[in-house]
Amino acid sequence: MDKLTNTGNTCILVTGSNGFLGQKLVDKLTFEGGYTVVATSKGPNRNPNKEGYTFVQGDLNEEGLLSSLLAMYTPTHIIHTAAMTSVEACEKNRELCEATNVTLVKRLASCCLENNIHLTFLSTDFVFDGKAGPYREEDTPNPCNNYGQSKLAAEQAIWASGCQAAILRTILVYGHIQDPSRSNFVSWVREKLSSAQTITVVKDQWRMPTWVDDLADACIIAASKKAKGTYHISGDTLMSILEIALEVAAYWELDKRYIKPIAADEIGQGENRPRKTGFIIRKATDELGFRPTPLALSFRAIEKQLA
Incomplete structure (x- = not known):
């Protein structure tokens, strides 16, 4: 895929x-070099890479921080990865979910319109109910949980604002970053099996897992092209979550007997998570040049990153 054109006055704000994705984006953007990168997060900087960018700690939900960031750094692009993503937390604290996933996005989109900033926004396969996957971008969303509903409301707010934006929906992001505190499904399975711990894995939910490096590259190309529209970004192989775990065990030669299958209903996920999502990614392939890395090749790359 193409990379972001370094014009000397290009400033990317990564929220x-x-x-997990935020750290990968900062690492890729600073490695390429040639433009200003501003990173912001609610807590202190956890990225082991501290060079080549400016970090600003702060809660974007607080009045004034977003405006001051835009005034101080005048970004030309914003890649908005900040979100409340836990399904259970979004159900339990609907007010915070609304503030973080919807209200903040409305303000962000309005600021982007006013300041001619291109917005790249991260959304989710959970905007769909999982009854008719894999999905195209034009398929009708129907979230089955509050998290998915909040991300759909944010998408709608972006288009209502009239700002120039690319919405990238993605699925079950995995991979490796330097910060050991940020886990994901693949690293969790590998670590648990490596220490001979038994894990239970859902056998009747299907996804297209997405390598974080691929997703970060897609964000960068969407910004580069100042793309406008909704794009599905994921792997291209539909697998059960159990099958993904078994692939991890096979690649790293770990004992799959520690993987115990379980039905979604048994752990309270039968109704509040989509059964089968998956994406048809032809639009992203045609318009963004997106090419997902096969699972085994991504595992090989992760192994090199770990080394």
């Missing part, structure tokens, strides 16, 4: 920079 949620302590997150």
Whole structure:
């Protein structure tokens, strides 16, 4: 995929920079060099890489922080990864979910329109109910939980604002970053099996897992092209979550007997999570040049990153 054109006056603001994708984005952007990168997150900077960018700690939900960031750094692009993503937390604290996932996005989109800033926004397969996957971008959303509903409301707010934006929906992001505190499904399975711990894994939910490096590259190309529209970004192989765990065990030669299958209903996920999502990614392939890395090749790359 193409990379962001370094014009000398290009400034990218990455929100949620302590997150899994946020850290990967900061690392990729600073490695390429040639433009200003500003990273912001609610807590202190957790990225072991501290060079080549400016970090600003602060809660974007607080009045004034967003405006001051825009005034001080005048970003030309914003990649908004900050979000409340736990399904259970979004159900339990609906007010905070609304503030973080919807109200903040409305303000962000309005600021982008006013200041001619291109917005890249991260959304989710959970905007769908999982009854008819894999999905195209034009398929009708129907979230089955409050998290998915909040992300759908944010998408709608972005388009209502009239700002120039690319919405990237993604699925079950995995991979490796330097910060050991940020886990994901693949690293969790590998670590538990490596220490001979038994894990229970859902056998009747299907996803297309997405390598974080691929997703970060897609964010960068969407910004580069100042893309406008909704794009589905994921792997291209539909697998059960159990099958993903078994692939991890097979690649790293770990004992799969420690993986215990379980039905979604048995752990209270039968109704509040989509059964089968998956994306048809042709639009992203045609318009963004997106090419997902096969699972085994991504595992090989992760192994090198770990080394």
